[in-house]
Amino acid sequence: MTRRGQLLGRIEARIVALVRRVLGLGLIAMVLLNVANAAGRYGGLPTLTGADEALVYGMIWIVMLGAILAARSRDHLTIDLLPDHLGTHAAAFVRMLTDAATLAVCAFVAWHSWSFVERIGAIGQTSMGLGIPMVIPHFAITLGFAGMALMAAVLLVADLAALRQPAPRGERA
Amino acid sequence: QSTMKLASATINDVQHEWQKVFAEEMAARAPDAVTVEIYPASQLGAIPRMAEGVLLGTIEAFTTPTSFVTNVDPRFQAFDVPGLFASPEEVASVIHDPDYRQHLEEMFLDKGVRVIGAIYNSPTLLLATKPVETLADMKGMKVRTFASPLQMEPMKAAGAQPTPMALSEVTPALQSGGLDGMLAGMPILTAFKYYDTAKYVTDLNFSHIVSVTLVNEAWFQSQPEEVQAAIIASGRAAEEAVFPWGVANVEKANAIWTENGGEILSLSDDEQAAMAAQFLEVGEAEIADQPAVTAEYERIKAILDGNGS
Amino acid sequence: MTWAMGASIVILAGLGAPIFVALLAGATLGLLIYGGPPLIALQQTIFGGLDAYALLAVPFFVFAGELMATSGIADRLINLVRALFGRVPGSLGIAALGGSTLIGTICGSSAAAVAAVGRNMFPRLVEAGYGRTRAAGLITSAGAIDIVIPPSIAMILYGAAAEQSIPKLFIAGILPGLTIALMMGIYIAVMAWRAGLPRDRFDLAAALAAFRSAAAALAMPVFVLTGIYAGFFSPTEAGGFACAYAALIGLFIYRSMTLNDVLDAATRAAILTAKIMVVVAAASVISWVLTVEGVPQALIAGVNDAGLSQMGFLLTVNLLLLAIGCVLDPTSAILVLTPLLVPMAIALGIDPIHFGVIMTVNLAIGMFTPPFGLNIFVAQSVLGVRAAEIYRGVLPFMAVQLVALVLITAWPGLSLGLLGGMQ
Ligand code: NA
Ligand code: NA
Numbered sequence: 001m002t003r004r005g006q007l008l009g010r011i012e013a014r015i016v017a018l019v020r021r022v023l024g025l026g027l028i029a030m031v032l033l034n035v036a037n038a039a040g041r042y043g044g045l046p047t048l049t050g051a052d053e054a055l056v057y058g059m060i061w062i063v064m065l066g067a068i069l070a071a072r073s074r075d076h077l078t079i080d081l082l083p084d085h086l087g088t089h090a091a092a093f094v095r096m097l098t099d100a101a102t103l104a105v106c107a108f109v110a111w112h113s114w115s116f117v118e119r120i121g122a123i124g125q126t127s128m129g130l131g132i133p134m135v136i137p138h139f140a141i142t143l144g145f146a147g148m149a150l151m152a153a154v155l156l157v158a159d160l161a162a163l164r165q166p167a168p169r170g171e172r173a
Numbered sequence: 174q175s176t177m178k179l180a181s182a183t184i185n186d187v188q189h190e191w192q193k194v195f196a197e198e199m200a201a202r203a204p205d206a207v208t209v210e211i212y213p214a215s216q217l218g219a220i221p222r223m224a225e226g227v228l229l230g231t232i233e234a235f236t237t238p239t240s241f242v243t244n245v246d247p248r249f250q251a252f253d254v255p256g257l258f259a260s261p262e263e264v265a266s267v268i269h270d271p272d273y274r275q276h277l278e279e280m281f282l283d284k285g286v287r288v289i290g291a292i293y294n295s296p297t298l299l300l301a302t303k304p305v306e307t308l309a310d311m312k313g314m315k316v317r318t319f320a321s322p323l324q325m326e327p328m329k330a331a332g333a334q335p336t337p338m339a340l341s342e343v344t345p346a347l348q349s350g351g352l353d354g355m356l357a358g359m360p361i362l363t364a365f366k367y368y369d370t371a372k373y374v375t376d377l378n379f380s381h382i383v384s385v386t387l388v389n390e391a392w393f394q395s396q397p398e399e400v401q402a403a404i405i406a407s408g409r410a411a412e413e414a415v416f417p418w419g420v421a422n423v424e425k426a427n428a429i430w431t432e433n434g435g436e437i438l439s440l441s442d443d444e445q446a447a448m449a450a451q452f453l454e455v456g457e458a459e460i461a462d463q464p465a466v467t468a469e470y471e472r473i474k475a476i477l478d479g480n481g482s
Numbered sequence: 483m484t485w486a487m488g489a490s491i492v493i494l495a496g497l498g499a500p501i502f503v504a505l506l507a508g509a510t511l512g513l514l515i516y517g518g519p520p521l522i523a524l525q526q527t528i529f530g531g532l533d534a535y536a537l538l539a540v541p542f543f544v545f546a547g548e549l550m551a552t553s554g555i556a557d558r559l560i561n562l563v564r565a566l567f568g569r570v571p572g573s574l575g576i577a578a579l580g581g582s583t584l585i586g587t588i589c590g591s592s593a594a595a596v597a598a599v600g601r602n603m604f605p606r607l608v609e610a611g612y613g614r615t616r617a618a619g620l621i622t623s624a625g626a627i628d629i630v631i632p633p634s635i636a637m638i639l640y641g642a643a644a645e646q647s648i649p650k651l652f653i654a655g656i657l658p659g660l661t662i663a664l665m666m667g668i669y670i671a672v673m674a675w676r677a678g679l680p681r682d683r684f685d686l687a688a689a690l691a692a693f694r695s696a697a698a699a700l701a702m703p704v705f706v707l708t709g710i711y712a713g714f715f716s717p718t719e720a721g722g723f724a725c726a727y728a729a730l731i732g733l734f735i736y737r738s739m740t741l742n743d744v745l746d747a748a749t750r751a752a753i754l755t756a757k758i759m760v761v762v763a764a765a766s767v768i769s770w771v772l773t774v775e776g777v778p779q780a781l782i783a784g785v786n787d788a789g790l791s792q793m794g795f796l797l798t799v800n801l802l803l804l805a806i807g808c809v810l811d812p813t814s815a816i817l818v819l820t821p822l823l824v825p826m827a828i829a830l831g832i833d834p835i836h837f838g839v840i841m842t843v844n845l846a847i848g849m850f851t852p853p854f855g856l857n858i859f860v861a862q863s864v865l866g867v868r869a870a871e872i873y874r875g876v877l878p879f880m881a882v883q884l885v886a887l888v889l890i891t892a893w894p895g896l897s898l899g900l901l902g903g904m905q
Contacts, residue, residue, distance in 0.1 A: 023756075024749035027545055034542070034722030038715040041315065041336055042351070049320050052339055052535055059541055059755075060532045063763075066756025076500035077757050077859035079869045083498040098499035105503045108510060109524055116525035119229055123284065126244050128221065129320040129337065141528055178519075178774065184645070184821055214643050214821045216773055222530040231523035339535035341638045342716040344648045349713030366647035 016069065023066055030058050050129035057127075057137040064144025071102070071151040092159065099156040106149035113142040175396065176208045177404075179386070180223045181236040184213035186360045187419035188236040188384050191292050191411050195386075198407035206400045227387050228285055236386040238294060240321055245387075246281050250460060251469035253323045255379040256453035258477075261420050264293045264381050267476050269413065276472075277385075278405070287393055289408035290386030293416055295358035295423045297380040300367055302353055304436070305375040308332075308444050317343050317355035322459050324356055327379065327452045347371050358382050359426040368435040375438045378445065379452050484777055487512040487768075492853075501859055505764035512771040519774060524767060531766030532759055535718060536635045540594050540758060542721025543585075545751035546728055547598025550702075552747050553732025553739050556602035558696040565692040568684045572674025574610045575620055576667050578603040582624035583663045584703055586631035592849055593758050593860045594721075596625035600864045611679050614867055619875020622861040623883065624666065626846035631659035633710070633717040636816055636845060640838045643820035647835070654835050654897040658843060661896060662886045669882045698735050702727055758860055773818050778806075782822040792830045796840065796891050799823060803844035804851060815845055839897040843890055847883050850876050 037051040070076050083091050117138050125134040177199075179192045189211070196209040217223060217232055220241050226232035228245065239249040251257075258264045267273055268291035278288045305311055312332035318324035325335035336352060346352040347370045354371070362374065386408060393401060427437060440448065460466040487508040494504035506524075513521060550556040563577035570576060578599055585595045600621045607617035629636045632652035641648035674681075693700075706724050709715050715723055732739035772778060785798055806815050820841070827837045850857040852873040861872055890896055 020749050020753075021745070023752035024745045024747075027541060027748040027752045027755075028745070030538075031542065031545065031722045031725045034538070034719055035726050038719045038723070041334075042714050044313065044315075044334060046334075049325070049337055052337065053320075055538055056533055056535055059538060059759075060529070062541065062752050063532060063756045063759040066753045067760045069753055070757050071500075075753075075757070075863075076502065077761055077863055078498050078500055079495050079853060080498055080862070081869050081873075082496055084868060084870065094497050098494070098497055098503070101494055101497075101499050101507060102503045105506050105510065109506060109528070112521045113525040113528075116229065116522040119522070120225065123228055125225065125228065128241075128244050131244075134225070137533075138525065138529055141525055184643075210774075210776075212773070216818060216821070217770070218527065218530040219533065221533070222526050225526055226523070229520070229522060229526075231519045231526055338716075339718075341534075341536045341635070342718060344638070344641075345633060345710070346713065346716055348649060349711050351713035351716060364645045365641065366645070366650075369647040369649050 016072070019065055019069060023062055023069075026058060026062050030055055030062075033058075050127075050131075053127055053129040057140075060137055061140045064140040064147075067144050068147035068151060071106075071148040074155065092163070096156060096159050096163075099152050099159065103149055103152035103156060106145045106152060110142055110145035110149055113138075113145060117142050174205060174208060175392075176210060177233045177392075178210050178212060178217065179234045179236065180212045180217040180226065180232050182213075182215045182220050182223070182241075183361070183364070186364065187292055187294055187415055187422055189213045190418055190422075191290050191384075191386065191415045192236060194411040194414050195290065195407050198410050199403060202407055203400050203403035206403070207396070227389050230389040230392050232389075233392050234289065234386055234388045236290065236292070236384055238382045238384050240319055240323075240382070242385075242387070243321065245286070246284050247463055247466050248280065248469045249385075250321075250323055250463075250466050251473060252383045253321070253380060254453075254456040254460060254470055255323065255327050256449050256456060257470070257473065258381040259378070261293050261296075261381065261416075261423075263477055264383060265416055267473050268293070268383060269416070270476055273472070273476055274409070280469075281387070282390055285390050286387040287390050288385050289388045289404055290384075290412050292384040292386070292412050293419050294382035294384045295360050295419070295426075296376060296378065297356050297382060298359055298362070299375045299377050300355050300357060300362055300371050301373045301375065302347060302350070302371040304373045304438055305354070306438050307440065308448055314353040315351070317346075317352050319356075323456060326455045326459050328356075330451050330455045331448065344370055359423055359430060363426040363429045363433075366433075368430060368433040372435050373438060374430060374435060375440070377440070377448065379449060484512075484772070484775070486515060487771070491768075495854070500760075501854075502760040502764035505761070505768050509764070509767040509771045512768075512775065516771070516775055523770070527767045527770040528763045531763035536638065537759070537762070539635065539718050539721050541751060541755040542718075542725055543594030544597045544755050544758075545748060546721060546724035547594070547601050548747035548751045549725060549728035549732060549739075549744070550598065551601045552743055553728055554736055555699040555702060555728055555731060558692075558699045560602065560606060562689075562692040562696040562700070565685070565689040569681060570671060571681055572670040572679060573681060574603075574607060575612060575617075575670040575674060578607060578617075578620055579624050579627075579663060579666055579670060582621070583627050583631060583659070586628035586659065587703070587707060592625045592628045592846065593856050595628040596622060596857050596860045597754060597758075597864045599624065600861055604865045611677075612674075615871045615875040616673075617875070618861055618865050618867045618872045619877070619879050620666075620670065621865065622850045622857045622872055623876050623879035624663075625857045625860075626843075626850060626883065627659050627662050627666075629846050629849075630655050630662060630839070630843055632656065634842065636842045637838060639816045640820055640841060643816060644824040644834055644838060646838055650835050650901055651838050653900050654839050655842065656900060657896050658839050658886075658890045661889065662843070662883055665882050665886050666879060669878065673878070698731050702731070754860075754863065757863055758856065761856060761859060769815070769818055778818050778822060782819075782826070786826060790830075792832060793892075795826065795830050796832070799827075800840070800844055800887065800891065803841060804848050806848070815848075816841065833894055833898060835901065836894045836897045840887075840891050843883075843887050847880065847887060851880060852876065 037048050083094060117135055120138060121135040127134055181188045192211045199207055199209050223235045224242055224245055227235040239252045243249045277291055314333040315336045316328050316333045317338050318328055318335045320337040328335040343355055490511050491504045491508035494507055495501055560577055564573055567573040582595050582599045585598055604617055604621060608614055632655050637651040638648055641651050705727055706720050709723055710717055710720050729744050824834055828834055849855045858872050862869055
């Protein structure tokens, strides 16, 4: 691996560790907001208008960022019947096929998601409860699918590179 | 031939009835030009998704109470100011007034939507788990409202605690005492059989729900001129036709409510007048810093005054 | 067209592509061939599939499950059940089933129950000799009870779409849910007895010790249930309180966790939630495409034209729903099908509350019926078992639940009996 490659690898690892922390802290923050909201309502305090929205939009952001991490480690929910019964070469081929499909589908969705976000931004649509621009929650989908497309592309390139090397065995984790 | 998907969140109510009559009118006026498909009961997604859908043209038309599209254009709030309308007839005298109807049809074109149906829905009531017969009874009640100041501020003024909450949470909350009441129209209350959960309804007579059907303007403009004319005419014919249906439907819903052991209460005349004055003040104060909404509100009031009401 | 959609989903998923990719590829193909709504509708339906308050139950209860496992709450509860039911064959399997049913009284999300119970019970079941296949099958199928026992997201949606009373639906779900649990319990006991799985001894002193050790843990379901029925929090919010409770017990009573452990549990829960929810979102796109293309409407019209008897109709509906449960999540399926099916059911003289229970049980079974089903995917991920093992493992439990479904369908009294006083 080149030095630049190693540097990129370290930066990527930092970003991943950061995103993982953000996800965990985000979920804890959601729990706290949920508890505060219910306790406040029960205790007769003014309700936090838009707490519902904040929780749901927070969940959507967590889902899409988490989906990128799952894509990075090929950890999404799958049916693993066929790959189990294939030889090493056939399995590698099928894996590249499914990576290509993931890349195509996610890039396609990200593309149309972006055009939606652009248009909803131009209209200036805001949310009912918090009054925030709807671009903020919607963009989570764009980023999530773009990120998953990127991960699929990286995995696909790595697989292709491994295919051209004479000894692909045990090279990647 | 093009397809026109009509979406709404409810079923078998006046919004759904308007859509059915509209489809019949279209079949008569422009046979084979447009296929009208009706998707009630949130089949095409939750209310905010349907609103975005009609704005961006993924669905052609959406029928909804005005209070759910105030984020599309704040002027929709004008219809929700408490104390504006005192009766269904007053609502009809405004939304079916020829000049106003024309203005209403075109006032949101800059947002990319056209109003093709203006529909009287029902009065807003207070559902409660205990009887509310005086203003004092409302003190401290946790009342589910929309996250809209025009519902929340009047409830605060009455001493209740406005509590915006997802609709799916309302029934368990009412059962357990997490909520003491909610604001809603009677057709909704009977449709979801709320009499099993809370038996008392008080008609505070402070607001009447108006529904509109919005059509995506870009789609509308893509239709041939005679189809455009047919859509406009069908929408207006349908709203006139379903007005008596809607009024009768509210009465039918009231009857269903009492038949199922529910009670319909009201405040004394004095308290009603005091509450109305207070709500009106709160409502007007709420829109005071929004000139466009206030202007629309004044315009509606002028029509009502002209009718001598 | 529908055929091409279905084929592309099956092929891609069969090759091992992520489930959400297979579903989205099918939906996109459908939209492209059909040429109807603009493709930006993809964004709306994906977002709409996630933008539902009731779905917050998923991250909250997945997190609660992680915390119960990390803090030792789950261990103590399981030790107690083992100590109490030691002499019953299959006591550990029954403990897993009971745990799932108990979680069902707290939450309305099947996938969350599979994750919470699976995380704690799967290693123990395997260790006790149940084998990976049987243990995975048990946990995956027991999750279905969760949406039949109230509270239930599926029933709330059915009530809204069918204009039926949600409290009545909840009460109607109690006996059918318990029936499924009882039948599964009997099956587990017989199976464990025939397989000669080891059973424990009953020792009063040990049972009392287990009880003392589990006291704070036992208070958790009590706390959550009391909170819901006293109106302190809603069924969805209960998930958040369950997390807070488990974290406080682990941090301050048992002192078995550090703040860092809580953060790690939250991170694991967030990523599992993400994997579950992208499938839910993709399934809602499929459901949207099918709806705008009129597929469910056409199916219903076909059923209508057949002029079926009451029993014939119910049987057909059962088969239809089991098939549909393969592709759609219960949420989408209920929203789309209820308004179409209920008028037909009422016309045939079927009680709409009873019908709601039948639909819910059907879709619950569909969630773990091979090849597709959210419970299966979640179990694969949480338990770390292969699809083939789960497929084999769920079969006997599927048979048991199908028998329960027939019973629930043919005997309206089971659903409506408790409602006697209300009607
Ligand atoms: Na449940
Ligand atoms: Na299935």
